[in-house]
Amino acid sequence: MIRFVFADLRRLWAASLVIVLLVALATALGVAVTLQERALRLGSARAADKFDLIVGAPGSETQLVLSSVFLQPAALPLMPGDVLTKLVADPRVAWAAPIGFGDNFSGYPIVGTTTALISGTTTGFVAGGMFAHEGEAVVGSGVDLAIGAEVKPMHGAAGEGGETHADSIYHVVGKLHPTGTAWDRAILVPIQAVWHIHGLGEDHDHEEDGHDEHAAADHEGETGEAHHHHGHIDADARLDEDFDHEVPGLPTVLVKPKTIADAYKLRQEYRTDGTTRAVFPAEVLTGLYATLGDARAVLMYVAYGAQALIAAALMLIAVIHVAQRRKQIGALRAFGAPRLAVFGIVWLELLLLVAIGVGLGFGLGYGAAEFLAGLFTAQSGVRLPVEFTAADAGLATAFLAVAALMAALPAALAYRQSPVEALRG
Amino acid sequence: MLSLTLSGVSISFAGLAQPVLSIDDLTVPAGGRLAVTGASGSGKSTFVNLVSGLERPGRGTIRWRDTDITTLSESRRDRWRAANVGLVMQDFHLFPGLTAADNVLLPARLARAATAEVKARALALLARVGLSRPGQSVETMSRGEMQRVAVARALLRRPGVIIADEPTASLDAEAGAEVGRLLIELADQEGATLIVVSHDERLTERLDRRIRLAAGRVVADTAAEVSP
Numbered sequence: 111m112i113r114f115v116f117a118d119l120r121r122l123w124a125a126s127l128v129i130v131l132l133v134a135l136a137t138a139l140g141v142a143v144t145l146q147e148r149a150l151r152l153g154s155a156r157a158a159d160k161f162d163l164i165v166g167a168p169g170s171e172t173q174l175v176l177s178s179v180f181l182q183p184a185a186l187p188l189m190p191g192d193v194l195t196k197l198v199a200d201p202r203v204a205w206a207a208p209i210g211f212g213d214n215f216s217g218y219p220i221v222g223t224t225t226a227l228i229s230g231t232t233t234g235f236v237a238g239g240m241f242a243h244e245g246e247a248v249v250g251s252g253v254d255l256a257i258g259a260e261v262k263p264m265h266g267a268a269g270e271g272g273e274t275h276a277d278s279i280y281h282v283v284g285k286l287h288p289t290g291t292a293w294d295r296a297i298l299v300p301i302q303a304v305w306h307i308h309g310l311g312e313d314h315d316h317e318e319d320g321h322d323e324h325a326a327a328d329h330e331g332e333t334g335e336a337h338h339h340h341g342h343i344d345a346d347a348r349l350d351e352d353f354d355h356e357v358p359g360l361p362t363v364l365v366k367p368k369t370i371a372d373a374y375k376l377r378q379e380y381r382t383d384g385t386t387r388a389v390f391p392a393e394v395l396t397g398l399y400a401t402l403g404d405a406r407a408v409l410m411y412v413a414y415g416a417q418a419l420i421a422a423a424l425m426l427i428a429v430i431h432v433a434q435r436r437k438q439i440g441a442l443r444a445f446g447a448p449r450l451a452v453f454g455i456v457w458l459e460l461l462l463l464v465a466i467g468v469g470l471g472f473g474l475g476y477g478a479a480e481f482l483a484g485l486f487t488a489q490s491g492v493r494l495p496v497e498f499t500a501a502d503a504g505l506a507t508a509f510l511a512v513a514a515l516m517a518a519l520p521a522a523l524a525y526r527q528s529p530v531e532a533l534r535g
Numbered sequence: 536m537l538s539l540t541l542s543g544v545s546i547s548f549a550g551l552a553q554p555v556l557s558i559d560d561l562t563v564p565a566g567g568r569l570a571v572t573g574a575s576g577s578g579k580s581t582f583v584n585l586v587s588g589l590e591r592p593g594r595g596t597i598r599w600r601d602t603d604i605t606t607l608s609e610s611r612r613d614r615w616r617a618a619n620v621g622l623v624m625q626d627f628h629l630f631p632g633l634t635a636a637d638n639v640l641l642p643a644r645l646a647r648a649a650t651a652e653v654k655a656r657a658l659a660l661l662a663r664v665g666l667s668r669p670g671q672s673v674e675t676m677s678r679g680e681m682q683r684v685a686v687a688r689a690l691l692r693r694p695g696v697i698i699a700d701e702p703t704a705s706l707d708a709e710a711g712a713e714v715g716r717l718l719i720e721l722a723d724q725e726g727a728t729l730i731v732v733s734h735d736e737r738l739t740e741r742l743d744r745r746i747r748l749a750a751g752r753v754v755a756d757t758a759a760e761v762s763p
Contacts, residue, residue, distance in 0.1 A: 111645060117632035441628035444589060445688065446617025447645035449610060455645075530589045533624075 130467040136420040137471020140413035145479035147406040153494035157291035158391040160231040163365040175394040178362045180292040191357030202372035206365045210304040213263035220297045222304030238284030245345025247280035252294035278342040290493030309341040310358035428520035440532025453525040460517035536565040537599045537695035544595030556581045556751040570739035571732045573748035583700045588612040621689030625701035627681045629673045636669035639688045660687035679710025696728040703735045
């Protein structure tokens with residue numbers, strides 16, 4: 111029977127191909143939506159994995175997470191610098207590190223932070239090592255800069271008419287292992303350098319810009335976009351990561367609490383305080399996933415609709431096909447093929463085509479999701495893990511079960527057909 | 536080898552006043568050679584359908600040796616036909632995409648009756664009908680060759696009766712003569728009863744007995760002329 115089925119499909123290869131492709135496309139649509147949504151969820155959750163607690167100025171919690179975890183450029187309000195001072199000194203905190211944005215270089219965001227954050231959120235260096243001086247930078251794995259390369263920071267986004275800080279240059283001293291997060295595309299520099307460039311904070315040795323600590327303090331509370339008071343970095347200055355006095359205003363601080371209980375206590379404390387807002391990125395993302403899930407549901411209904419249409423079209427094709435071949439089917443019966451064999455042939459042919467289509471569709475859907483994830487990663491640095499789960503096997507089985515049921519209709523038509531009438535016609 | 540006895544057989548179709556075929560009494564002995572002739576619409580095809588068990592008469596019995604096939608269910612008749620009847624039809628009904636050997640074996644395979652012995656017999660039969668390439672695809676064959684594949688298929692399961700419906704009508708004279716000769720020779724060789732529906736006189740003349748149908752009735756019978 112199998113041999114006959116294969117010979118038949120080979121003979122009708124063009125029609126078979128069309129059916130397989132139709133099924134494959136319908137399947138791929140659903141599979142791609144499922145995989146892509148899952149990849150987005152997993153990828154963003156993994157990107158936020160190391161970000162236990164984020165403290166920022168009151169404002170949009172979502173924006174706070176998007177800016178710190180995904181380094182999405184936005185003008186965040188600043189909170190007083192002594193928040194960091196307090197957090198660093200807090201016994202419930204393992205480490206706390208400022209995250210300062212605003213500058214970029216060749217499309218890569220420049221993020222001012224500390225060695226504690228880099229050590230705490232990455233797995234070490236592919237080449238080189240940690241910055242030790244103000245003029246040094248560490249780059250993520252996705253940044254196309256070699257050790258020793260020069261980084262000239264530009265204020266604001268390149269496409270928005272930003273200005274360069276002409277006299278300030280960082281040198282790349284280390285490249286990090288990939289983390290699969292947006293930070294892979296970031297250039298990490300000492301936070302003090304960012305402050306100095308924007309004329310904030312203490313200037314240990316150089317006072318020629320004419321601003322002092324009071325001037326810096328005046329900037330507290332201003333937004334990142336408002337700095338017009340430029341300084342430059344002192345490339346050879348040693349790192350100062352004490353943050354115990356006169357810290358300039360900050361957009362966000364990443365906090366690593368010692369225990370989960372500490373995390374909740376800290377969030378509570380910095381949430382009720384009128385000048386700060388503390389969020390668990392994981393919690394904010396859960397809210398976003400709910401929205402994402404709704405979008406997925408809509409897309410899945412669209413996919414189901416397409417699948418139902420294609421299933422209906424296939425039924426039509428199958429019934430017409432059986433009608434066209436009634437003579438052949440009648441002859442099979444006349445020459446002694448049992449009715450069940452006739453049923454089996456029609457059923458098996460259809461099921462085989464659908465099975466190949468479903469298999470191909472899963473491949474196609476996976477490919478499409480992988481392709482989209484690749485585009486997303488190239489743009490944002492966040493790696494999206496496109497992967498199948500046991501639930502997808504259930505989906506494939508469901509597809510095949512429905513196909514098996516639907517193929518039974520034309521097969522039953524063939525089964526019931528009288529050989530005499532078929533041969534006469 | 537099967538004998539055939541029809542008695543009181545009549546079949547009518549809805550909307551037709553006259554029965555399409557009505558045969559009161561017809562007997563073909565085991566190993567007999569019967570030719571059925573008649574104009575189109577005379578009931579020849581209905582005769583083939585009835586005696587091969589494809590169709591059931593409105594009344595009457597059709598007895599092949601001890602089996603009255605009118606009492607069998609459709610599935611039982613299918614099985615009986617597969618085991619006892621070798622059919623050869625005007626349109627060959629070979630399946631494109633399969634080789635000659637696969638075509639010969641197809642019904643047996645679908646009925647799960649293709650043993651090693653049956654497979655060997657398929658090749659032997661193809662050689663016997665003069666086809667030397669069992670692996671040849673049937674759509675590359677001439678019409679005469681195709682009908683010879685159909686003859687080999689009909690004989691595969693050692694049927695007790697070979698029923699041929701216009702076996703030469705779609706062939707040229709030479710190929711038709713060859714197929715006719717093979718049918719008679721193989722029926723002899725296999726000891727099968729042979730029933731041929733045909734208006735090909737060169738074929739029907741070579742059979743023991745000829746009946747002619749008109750309007751569903753036997754209007755001439757060579758057996759009756761010899762022994763009334």
